[in-house]
Amino acid sequence: MFDLFIEQFPIVFKALNIGFLQTLKLFLVTLLGALPLGLIISFGSMSKFKPLSWLVNGIIWIVRGSPLMIQLLIIYYFPGMVFGHNIWGTGEAGRFLAASVAFIFNYACYFSEIYRGGIQGVPKGQTEAGQVLGLTKSQIFFKVTLLQMVKRIVPPMSNEIITLVKDTSLARIIALQEIIWAGQAFLKGSQGIAGAIWPLFFTGIYYLLFSGILTILFNKLEKKLSYFN
């Protein structure tokens, strides 16, 4: 049995690496899109113009209140049912585009709530102290409140980002060829290996290593910001 494992390992390892690359790509694209979009959504949710804040909060409620898996399915299949053709394009590229849109939108809504907490968590006295010292609005934002906001955001944000690492596996539902898909292929049969479940278990190591690295990075960042409170 061990001989079989040694024989299968290089094939599986290569396939999983390719799958993990897709996982990593989805992770990074989601972050790149959702981090700024979340900030915009948070401004919308805090808007003094009530209809806008109601609308945005309603959207946040729907997105956070329903499973990401359903959102993925709707975003991928629904346009096709309405327009009669797949607007996302064909093949892996099309699936990746649809998955990216679903993930960015979903995560932006979660991030927006984290930003809102961070912004509202900085005491009003900080802004007032800046105002009394004659600073402009942008000086107050960049020199006084921003870093305090970042400090408040880092712990919940790191939590959410580590969840994202594992949530990327949900893209399997629209057959995105990320690492779970790659591992499962050997269960069904691929490259002469069939009925092997260990590649699927083995994907767990990728997730563990990756979230481990992120945890270390976030801890470093938190420590760097721990000199004040």
Add this chain to the structure above:
Amino acid sequence: MSALTVQHLHKSFGKHEVLKDISFTLEKGEVLAIIGSSGGGKTTLLRCLNFLETADRGQILVNDECIFDADNPAEKKQREADIRAARLHFGLVFQQFNLFPQYNVLKNVTLAPTLLGRGKPDEIEAHARELIERVGLTEKLDFYPCMLSGGQQQRVAIARALALSPDILCFDEPTSALDPELTGEVLHVIKGLKSGDSTMVVVTHEMEFARSVADKVIFMAKGVIEEMGTPEEVFGHPKSPILQGFLNKGNQF
């Protein structure tokens, strides 16, 4: 010439009128103490002077120059830049200190003068060091606010306000958030600032302090100046029954 003239200031929050026709003048170098029960409008008055609130009616003059006129429609829409310029006539020391936690003592004091371009960096720093020495914290220059006691934080806040050399320095209950044993050091610093050229407005509950430092005392109740005069007049011979009641409360125990 008076350093500060406040004329017929009114301020309401919704239907609640917090300031009702407040008028007084202050000469250069004078210290004004404002006393009174909570909710009497003391803090709102200070916040109006510092443009953290906008008065609904009335004028504010500094050195006989009108810097705020709510009754002049042309000035009602003051631009942000104008407000910032007017604001710099005043400094404010907050009850809760409000130091910037991410900066050390020195940077807290130099930040605003640096951002406002008030001189070369080394000049600004030298001036800041001087002010920090004046409040007795030279050995804490590179400490962060969280490493300081409340009294020390408030002394840094005073140095920070002084760094912009305001015409009038305001204190909003500067010792109310402090443990009793720490109030002394802050009051001592404020007392030390009293000199020919710094005009101060101090909202305080420290009656002994008001009595010994102030040149003029205002007693506010329910949004009006109930009584105004020298410490001797206000504390020694209070005329208003509300003031008499207020002063007696302290002696009840």
